Amino acid sequence: MNGDAARWIRSLALAGLLLCFTVVVLGAYVRLTTAGLGCPDWPGCYGHFTPPGRLEIAENNQVNPLKPIDAGKAWREMIHRYAASTLGLIIVALAVLAFTTRRARLVSLPLAWALLGTVVFQGLLGMLTVTWQVTPLIVTGHLMFGLTTLGLLWWLWLSLPRNDWNRGATAGSRGTAATATTVEAARFAWRLALIGLIALGIQIALGGWTSTNYADIACPDFPKCQNAWWPETDFKNAFVLWRGLGVNYEGGVLSSPARVAIHLTHRMGAVIAALTLSLAALTVITRKVLAKFVVPAYVVLAALALQLALGMSMVLQGFPLALATAHTAGAALLLLSVLTLLRGVGATAHTRSF
Numbered sequence: 001m002n003g004d005a006a007r008w009i010r011s012l013a014l015a016g017l018l019l020c021f022t023v024v025v026l027g028a029y030v031r032l033t034t035a036g037l038g039c040p041d042w043p044g045c046y047g048h049f050t051p052p053g054r055l056e057i058a059e060n061n062q063v064n065p066l067k068p069i070d071a072g073k074a075w076r077e078m079i080h081r082y083a084a085s086t087l088g089l090i091i092v093a094l095a096v097l098a099f100t101t102r103r104a105r106l107v108s109l110p111l112a113w114a115l116l117g118t119v120v121f122q123g124l125l126g127m128l129t130v131t132w133q134v135t136p137l138i139v140t141g142h143l144m145f146g147l148t149t150l151g152l153l154w155w156l157w158l159s160l161p162r163n164d165w166n167r168g169a170t171a172g173s174r175g176t177a178a179t180a181t182t183v184e185a186a187r188f189a190w191r192l193a194l195i196g197l198i199a200l201g202i203q204i205a206l207g208g209w210t211s212t213n214y215a216d217i218a219c220p221d222f223p224k225c226q227n228a229w230w231p232e233t234d235f236k237n238a239f240v241l242w243r244g245l246g247v248n249y250e251g252g253v254l255s256s257p258a259r260v261a262i263h264l265t266h267r268m269g270a271v272i273a274a275l276t277l278s279l280a281a282l283t284v285i286t287r288k289v290l291a292k293f294v295v296p297a298y299v300v301l302a303a304l305a306l307q308l309a310l311g312m313s314m315v316l317q318g319f320p321l322a323l324a325t326a327h328t329a330g331a332a333l334l335l336l337s338v339l340t341l342l343r344g345v346g347a348t349a350h351t352r353s354f
Helices: 002-032 054-063 071-100 109-131 136-159 180-212 256-286 288-316 321-349
Strands: none
Touching: 002 071, 002 136, 002 180, 002 321, 071 109, 071 136, 109 136, 136 180, 136 321, 180 256, 180 288, 180 321, 256 288, 256 321, 288 321
């Protein structure tokens, strides 16, 4: 019985993880193609659970020429909703299995409940994204909680029994002792990795704020911005989180100096996140007593290099859609790599020493 449940949990966790990554990337694609309001209602699309057909679109566009239906945007938005809804059902199933098998401890019940609460709140943010007309605060929150869901699914996957990824990380939890030097080095690396994770989270939020305020193209050159090291900026209006309801934010409402301020802040955040994550990874690589975590550390550095390369290429190539979407995927991969390193060194950091 428990064996069947364990297999179901592993299968659902893997399916949820892969689907969540897809949903995050799809969400970026929807946002970048300004399809967030492709369906102006929720949860359906123009009153139906599928986008309108050709006849309905033709009739609407004839009657309402100022509010034409864009079939492409409608389909992109609904495909994203279908995928997100399926992900929600998978997480509900995981939560149910975690509860029914709680005595066998096949999966962490608190983690499963946290996942369920996160995905429910994520659904609420998805609704508000449409009904509040892509308000930057809501859309940025939608991105953040999407990546939080991905991170929780990855953490759950790493926590499952009989998981090859998990063997090294769970050694400490089984009571395996380590030398005091190893434990101290692991604690130092864990703190650095945690600081790096926080910096990465802030940077992802800044990236979402940059995108939702259409500040990507505010600096069309690199490393300078508008051919200056410090062009005209408006920080006062750049980070006003709430401007009230009834405003359609599609296309952005900020002035150019405010968008420049947002873009420059995102660039500065990238430097800080890169330095903190590099320090954490290099600390692990250079400490012989942490040799078993060298591979995750190198993966962090590789994911970081990829993300920085994507960010610079976006600017230099004029922000093509493919690179902009890949930039969100890169952020997701970097998040997963940092969580893997954090979990590994954390298990050793919190074990007994001799």
